[in-house]
Amino acid sequence: MDFTFRCNFLKCRAVLDDCAIVTTCSHIFCLQCAENQGLANATLDRRICPACDTRLNNPDDVVKSVLNPSEDYKTSILSGLSPTVIMECAGRALQFYTYQTTQEIIYQEHISKALSDKYHGLNQQLDQLVFEANSEIKKLQSKLEGIQPHPPSPLVHSLTNETAVTADQQALTKRNQELVDAFREKSKSHSFIQQMYNKLKSEVLESNVATAASENVDKVLEAGGHENPFANALGSRSLASRTGHSTTKLRDERIAEGSKPRRRVSGLFANEGQRVPLANPSGPSCNSTRGLGLGSCECARHIS
Numbered sequence: 023m024d025f026t027f028r029c030n031f032l033k034c035r036a037v038l039d040d041c042a043i044v045t046t047c048s049h050i051f052c053l054q055c056a057e058n059q060g061l062a063n064a065t066l067d068r069r070i071c072p073a074c075d076t077r078l079n080n081p082d083d084v085v086k087s088v089l090n091p092s093e094d095y096k097t098s099i100l101s102g103l104s105p106t107v108i109m110e111c112a113g114r115a116l117q118f119y120t121y122q123t124t125q126e127i128i129y130q131e132h133i134s135k136a137l138s139d140k141y142h143g144l145n146q147q148l149d150q151l152v153f154e155a156n157s158e159i160k161k162l163q164s165k166l167e168g169i170q171p172h173p174p175s176p177l178v179h180s181l182t183n184e185t186a187v188t189a190d191q192q193a194l195t196k197r198n199q200e201l202v203d204a205f206r207e208k209s210k211s212h213s214f215i216q217q218m219y220n221k222l223k224s225e226v227l228e229s230n231v232a233t234a235a236s237e238n239v240d241k242v243l244e245a246g247g248h249e250n251p252f253a254n255a256l257g258s259r260s261l262a263s264r265t266g267h268s269t270t271k272l273r274d275e276r277i278a279e280g281s282k283p284r285r286r287v288s289g290l291f292a293n294e295g296q297r298v299p300l301a302n303p304s305g306p307s308c309n310s311t312r313g314l315g316l317g318s319c320e321c322a323r324h325i326s
């Protein structure tokens with residue numbers, strides 16, 4: 023592999039493949055750097071090598087060299103010289119080449135060393151980061167082993183509560199519907215029982231009224247028979263002649279009729295045109311047969 027020269031100005035290091043400026047101190051520069059650093063235009067007493075600060079006062083200390091010489095140049099450049107001079111020139115040229123390659127190797131070694139140092143530094147940082155990461159992972163794992171399971175997140179907790187509320191609402195709605203159905207059944211039963219109670223109550227009241235009326239009739243008839251035999255006999259005949267029945271038979275019929283419902287008019291019961299006053303336990307009772315239309319009465323109630 024052929025070695026390629028580079029500009030020895032470290033800030034340039036351009037690849038030299040055509041022409042270059044060479045010095046007797048074995049350094050080589052590109053044309054741009056030679057001009058900028060004062061090798062091309064400076065006076066002889068002010069020329070200093072930019073690489074090694076060697077004074078280059080002689081005219082041949084700095085020359086322009088063709089790196090790709092033509093065949094004619096190769097033929098004429100050493101022509102006319104003695105073999106000793108030719109070998110001396112070739113030897114010095116080889117020293118120049120050796121120096122440049124050695125400097126390039128040293129430069130590459132410095133770069134390699136710098137890169138190695140950088141690599142080792144980064145590797146140590148990486149090892150430190152890995153160690154710290156492993157330590158942190160171990161701490162977190164130990165915490166996870168010691169910590170109880172986390173409570174559900176707010177979102178999951180909210181969804182769980184919403185689901186529970188919905189289930190409770192559905193259960194309450196179902197329970198409410200069951201209670202409404204049960205209330206309707208109870209209302210029907212209560213209404214039926216109330217009707218039965220009213221019917222039985224009315225029957226009992228009617229039975230009591232009929233019994234009281236029959237007893238009152240018996241008392242009236244018996245009282246009339248003991249106190250006024252004439253009126254009793256007259257009343258009996260008159261009643262018997264009017265209805266065609268005997269007194270005993272008439273009483274039996276009235277007792278039988280007492281169990282039937284009667285229409286109440288102003289405190290009296292209207293029954294086939296005959297009016298019988300109700301018994302009044304608190305006031306004086308009238309035993310006259312006037313109420314039956316069978317005779318006159320002289321008591322205070324009927325006189326007034």
Ligand SMILES: [Zn+2]
Pocket residue numbers: 029030031034035036051052053054055056
């Ligand atoms: Zn340069």
Ligand SMILES: [Zn+2]
Pocket residue numbers: 045047048049071072073074075076
């Ligand atoms: Zn130099």
